[in-house]
Amino acid sequence: MSAASPSPPRIEVRDLTVVFEGRGRRVAAVDGVSFTVPPRQSFGLVGESGSGKSTILRAICGLAPVTGGTVRIDGEAPPAGRLAFARRVQMVFQDPYGSLHPRHTVDRVLSEPLQIHGFKDRDARVSAVLSDVGLGPEFRFRLPHQLSGGQRQRVAIARALVTEPDILLLDEPTSALDASIQAEILNLLNRLRREKGLTFLMVSHDLAVIDHMCDRLLVMQNGRMVEELSRTSLDSRAVSADYTRALLVASEGFRRGAPAPEAVPVSR
Template identity: 60%
Template structure:
C-alpha cells in the first residue's frame, strides 16, 4: 500500500499557484526526497499533506485514505512533521516534558510519564533534559526533541522539512544517523524536503527534482550516486554539489 499518494496536486496562496499538477506515489517504509532550489514548492507540498496549506486541488491520500482540507485529527495520528528550525518550532516557555506531553493530552493518551521518558531515550536524550527549556539545549538537542515530539503519537509517516540545514555540520551527521536508525526500528516512511543532495544520498531511496512548482524528474538514489540524473536541471543541481554525493 502507498503511504502517500498525490494525484494532480495544485496548491495556491491566494491567486498565486505555487505547485502545478504534482503526482507521486510513495510506498510504505520508503524514504523519498523532494529536492530543488528555494521556492520550487517542496515545503508547500509537505504543508498540504500536513493540513497546513488549505488551498489545494487534486487528491492527497495518506495510507490509502483521502485526506480532507485543513487539520485532521485522524491524519495527525498517522502523519507528523519535523520543521527546519529546532528553536522556532518549540515553545520557548514550555519545558521539554510539556512539549512532549501535549500531543498525548490532545489525543487523550495516558501513561504520559513513561511515554515521555521512553521517547527521550529513543532519540538519545537523558531523562535530565525532561524539565529543561528549549534555550537550555543545543541546536542538535532541540532537534532531537522536535523529532521526539513528532513520534509521540506513533505515526507511520514523518514529513521532514530541511531537518538538518539549521544545524552545525558536526551535528547534522548525528541527526541523520538518528533518523536512519528510527526509520529502521519503527518501519517509518519519510518524505524529506532538502536542497542537500548528500543528505538524499545518505537517507533516501528515491527522489523527485522540482523546479517552479513542477516535478521535472523522479529517480532512484543509485542514479544520484552515480551521476546519472537525466534532466538538465537535475544535472545542474548535481554539478553544484559534485564531489559531496557519495555512497
C-alpha cells in the same frame, strides 16, 4: 484510482496543485505534482527556494490549501476531522529555535500531544521517547534555551514521534545545524525509521543529504516536477534533466575556470 487495491502506497500525491492568491496575483506554488511512497520507504523532495517542496509537505498535513489534485494516505483521503490523521502524520520543521515554545519545558512539549490524542501512561511514554532520540532523563525539565541546536532538533523529533505516527514529514531537518550535528541527526532518523517502520517524506535543498537518506527522490523547480530518480540512478549520475545536472555540479562545490556567470535577468 481505486482505494481498495491490495496494498496502497502509504502516501499518494496525484496532480497536486497549491495556488496562493492575493493582491490580484495568482501564484501556483505547487503545479501538478504526483508521486507515491510505499510503506517504510523514504522519499526525498529536492529543489531550491521557491520550488514548492515545502509547500507539498504543508499541503499534505493541511497547512496549505489543496487547490487541485488529491493526497491519499493508505489509499484514503485525509478525513475532515483531522485528529486521527494528525496522530499518524507528523512533521519536523527546519528551525529548532523557532519550532519549540520558548517557555514550555521539554516535558510539556512532549506531554501535550499525548494529552490531545488521549494517550494513557503519558509519563512512561515521555521518558521512552526521550531515550529513543538519545536524550537522557536530565533533559526532561529543561527549557529550549538550555539546549543546543542539535538537542532541540532531537526534542522536535521526539515531539513528532511521541504520538506513534506512521509518517514523518521532514522539512529540512538538519539545514540549520553544524555538519557534525547534522550527521548525528541523520543517523538518528535512519535508526528510528528502521526500528519503528516509519515512512519518510523529506525535503532538502542538499542533494547529498537526500541521496544519503532517501530511496527515491523528486527534483523540483518553480512548483513543477523536473524528474523522479532512484538513489541508484542519482549515484551513477544517470539523470536526464539539465537542471538536475546543474544541481549535481553545484553540490560538488566551486570549480575555478568554469565560465563566468552570465548577466542574470531580474526575476523577482
